[in-house]
Amino acid sequence: MPTNQSEPYMIQAWSLVNRKYLGKGVRIKRFRRPQKSQIRNRVLLAVLMARDIKLSRLAEELSVSSRSVSAWVYESRIPSKTNIEKVCRYLGYPQHVLFNEALLRQSPILCQPAPSRYMKRTAVQPRRSDILTGLCMVHDISVTDASRWIGVHPGTFRKWLHHSVLPAPALQEKAEIFFRIPRSILFADCSSSSIK
Numbered sequence: 001m002p003t004n005q006s007e008p009y010m011i012q013a014w015s016l017v018n019r020k021y022l023g024k025g026v027r028i029k030r031f032r033r034p035q036k037s038q039i040r041n042r043v044l045l046a047v048l049m050a051r052d053i054k055l056s057r058l059a060e061e062l063s064v065s066s067r068s069v070s071a072w073v074y075e076s077r078i079p080s081k082t083n084i085e086k087v088c089r090y091l092g093y094p095q096h097v098l099f100n101e102a103l104l105r106q107s108p109i110l111c112q113p114a115p116s117r118y119m120k121r122t123a124v125q126p127r128r129s130d131i132l133t134g135l136c137m138v139h140d141i142s143v144t145d146a147s148r149w150i151g152v153h154p155g156t157f158r159k160w161l162h163h164s165v166l167p168a169p170a171l172q173e174k175a176e177i178f179f180r181i182p183r184s185i186l187f188a189d190c191s192s193s194s195i196k
Contacts, residue, residue, distance in 0.1 A: 039138065040076035040107055043185060044098050046134025047091055048073075062086045076104040097131075097188050103181065129164045129189040135179055136161070150174045166190035 039045055048058065055073065059066040064083055071077040072087075079087065084095050091098065136146060147157035152171060159165040167175065167190075172183040179186055 039074060041073050041099070041104060042107060042135060042138055043100070043103070043131060043181065044087075045073050046132075046138050047093065047098070047130050048134070049137045050128070050130040050134035051091075058087075058090070061090060072099075076107065078104075093188065097185050100182075100185060103185065107180075128162050129160060129187070131186060131189055132175075133161050135181070135186075139179075146178065149178055160187075160190070164190045 048055070055069045056066050059069040062069075062083065064079075064086075068077075068079065068083070072079055078084070078099055078101065084099060087098060088095055136143070143154045143157050143161070147154040150157070150171060151174060152167075156167075160167060166172075166187055172187060175186060176183045
C-alpha cells in the first residue's frame with residue numbers, strides 16, 4: 001500500500017525537478033485529443049455518429065488500438081486489409097463506401113468545434129440512411145438548411161433520412177454537390193424501390 005500512495009508523489013517530485021532543470025515536465029501517456037479541423041474520413045465518422053458508436057468502442061470491438069481508429073477518421077489513414085474486413089463486416093458497408101481513397105484525398109478538412117446537436121430523435125426511427133443522417137450530424141446542419149439548398153421540401157429530405165428513400169437523379173446530383181460526396185456513397189443505404 002505505501003508504494004501505491006507514494007508513487008504519485010514521486011511522479012510529481014520528478015516533474016518539479018524536470019521543470020526546474022530541463023524546462024519540461026514528466027509526460028504521461030494520454031489518448032490524442034482531436035483538434036478542431038482534423039476530420040478527414042467523413043463517411044466513417046458519419047456512420048459511427050448515426051449509430052452512436054464511439055471510436056473507443058469500435059476499437060474495442062475490432063481488437064485494435066484507439067489510436068488506429070482515430071487515425072482512420074482524423075488523418076484519413078487506410079487500415080490494413082484485415083482491419084478493413086473487420087470494419088466493413090462490423091458496420092455492414094463495403095470498402096469502397098467507408099474507405100474510398102479518391103474521396104479521402106479530395107475531402108476537405110472539416111471543422112467541428114463542438115459535438116453536434118443535430119436531430120437526436122433520429123435514433124428512434126425504424127429505418128434510416130446512416131450515411132446521410134450522420135453527415136448532417138458531422139456538419140451540424142439542420143434538415144431545413146440542407147433541404148433549402150438542395151431545393152426540396154424538408155419533409156422530402158426527412159424521407160431520405162428516416163425511410164431510406166432514393167431521390168430522383170437530379171436531386172441526387174444536387175445532394176452530391178452539397179455534401180461533396182459521390183452519390184453512390186451518399187445514398188448507399190437507400191433502396192431503389194421507391195424514387196422520390
